[in-house]
Amino acid sequence: MGRSWGRGGAKAFAVLSAPLCLGQGTSPRPGNIFAPASTPAEMIYGVSVFVLVITGIIFLAVFGLLVYAAVKYRRREGDDAREPAQVYGSDQLELAWTVIPVIIVLVLFIASARVIHQVQDADMPAGTVQVTVIGHQFWWEFRYPKLGIITANELHVPLSGTQNPRPTLLKLLSADTDHSFWVPRLAGKTDLIPNHPNEMWIDPRIEGMFLGQCAQYCGVQHAKMLLRVYVDTPEKFDEWVAAQKRPAAAAPPAGESAAAGRRLFETTACVACHRVAGTRAFGRVGPDLTHLMSRATLASGAAENTPADLRQWIEKPDSIKPGSLMPAMNLSAKELDEVTAYLLTLH
């Protein structure tokens, strides 16, 4: 039912939201809450349109009355200075503008409560992908407990068809302070609160990349705690899973520079925080780097994952993300080249 509102209301809303759509062709709006791509976001969209239409009608009615009264009853030139009729109130009118709002409130409440129930109390079908999301200052850890995958900042989930639904259930935890998981086109936000596990779900129906970011102030770099969700076709998702399961570092890296970089990586403090599966690096404080090169961004979306940005990020994290908890290790230029070369082998 929630969805049928969404479709019905969509047309009505297209008129109301015209200013939002200006320039839609030239400038993408990756976080537009009115372009849902997953059931929870669609249900929210449906009730939102309903609420917008009701509040819009109230606005037009009251605004019209106010303008009318403000213009009609202004004191005019050549007024006779007599006081107007002194009216103290009207029981009928006051009763009317009590009862009508009560009815509107009840309607809005029922509409909202239904969507609350549909989103929060939905049953997940067998075959639901399970992901544990752990918020850190200032990045995202994604663990797929049933698939044995650990990754960061870029979540991969399968497309969920109408015939063959395959939703993803996110279990939300926090390693430090409060965070909030918000990818507007997929679902509303849900907070990650330490010592207070939460859940949410998505079932994306459109393939592609969806942008989001932390929506609860979590400290210095709250702004650059960005988030990407890649929605893959089932085949591409299975390929991604297979690739992530391989311990990338099983074979020693080819090339002298990369080999030196690996030695350096494993003998400096890098390993205290980072993990590379199959090596001596098994830190858990920072992002898992086993398949670093499979990701499009660095530092939770703060930079592109290019060799130059990667080198700069290792050399001076503050230049990309001031206040990030990754320290600069004061490596020499040669050492930086070597560590970068090693990380570039982590496919």
Add this chain to the structure above:
Amino acid sequence: MSSESMPIAGAGNLPGAARRVWLETLHEWLITVDHKKLGLMYIGYALFFLVVGGIEATIIRIQLAVPHAHFVSPEVFNRMFTMHGTTMIFFVAMPVLFGFANYLVPLMIGARDMAFPRLNAFSFWMTAFGGLLLYFSFLGGDGLYGAGSAPDVGWWAYAPLTSKAFSRGHSTDYWTVSLLASGFGTIGTAVNLVATILSMRCRGMTLGKMPLLAWLNLVMSGMLLFTITPLTAAQIMLMVDRYLDGHFFDTHAGGSAAIWMHFFWIFGHPEVYVLIIPCFAFVSEIVPVFSRKPIFGYPVMVAATVAIGGVSMSVWAHHMYTIGMTSYENAFFVLTTLAVGVPTGIKIFNWLGTMWGGKIRYAPPMMFCLGFLFQFLIAGLTGIMLGSAPFDWQLGNSYFVVAHFHYVIVGGILFALFAAFYYWYPKMTGRMLNDTLGKWHFWVFLIGFHLTFDFMHIPGLLGMPRRIYTYEPGRGWAIWNMIATIGVAFQIAGILIFVFNLVHSYFRGRVAGDDPWDAWTLEWATSSPPAACNFAVLPEVRSRRPLWDLKHPEDPDWKYE
């Protein structure tokens, strides 16, 4: 009381009479227990912090005008929005409203002073101390990870960011202690207002014949007694956590971050009504006088206010729809939140009913009241959107919320306050504020307000979270942020016109006389400014509009009430 104050010891030895007068005046203001002087001190203090908080807002807006700006560092930005929010709520909005309440309530109920003048002075100085202490943190308190100074945990200071593990320095302690201190001042004021309104009314003024301003301040004060206490309790618990190894909010030791949220918002949401109800009071006094009609439906207005006060205490968790409450809890708070809309709607309709059939005079007080009505209507409707939990899952903590509550606080509260300034300044100083400047102030500020806050809704709908110090290009947010920042220039210009008007009119303004607006409540029966004792002879009233009765003996109100 000014004539009775003692000269300070040794003042007579000072050379020059001018200096002695200056010192005596200062001394008189420092030791005063007069409700009018304290009221003016509250207002002056709040205006000072309005400028400070405005500068902080300007820094925020400049930083956000374009993507990837480097105007300030993230640390400074986080400090700016924390201090801006804390300052504007606790050291601007509350003091200025207490200032007006202090000044007006005794005059309007025909009393010579507040019930407890010394408590009144104590309350003011506690509040003043709180604000100064908060700003001392720029010198004394390290922030998150021991960096920089001044609080940077956000004005609601969610746990566990405030714990020792994250906030190592003292900035959080400055925040805590300054709010504790000003909180005591607030409780003192609330007790004082309740006692004054209940026991100091002049002869004939039954509860049903009080001006609405007194009624609304009574409800506001009653709410404060319930809502400041959880905040105070939470601050003490936070201190215990930070210094006595308590674990109330220490999530690593089994404490609960959600409990802090409940404590904070059970204060925080009624606080919004604590701020808006006195503004309802201004509008309820000004709209009738400028429409030349009595307030429409006085008993319903009182009932609606009491209803807002009561119901608003059960809505706090609508700030927490995203923390993972059960569907039943979320639904409950949707119902209570939407329910507040009913009495609020009644008020808007009753103001409309007051204007209907009147002869509306558009002087600056009424213009600002009309601005208030339009903007508060929109703020209320976006509030309904946010009250619907599913919509809030998208809109919560986005720029839509920032736009919404600035619509309440600037578009509603500040506009009503400007109306109050233009309306009561003649009573407070004996001179009129300049009308032309007032109209310029209104239009320039109105344009600035709408440029900034209308367009601020849109990036929220496009996924922009609040409290981010910068953002990427290509998300569709930049143009709206630029427009919002341009609006700030207009707002600053409007404020400058206002401040100039306040100062200029004090010296050069037209002499007001006792009753420049042809109004009906008791404060206009005494001189402008009123003598220290307020009334030479305490008045006696027979209706809600004693001056109407006096001016229209052929058609007095008391025949109909």
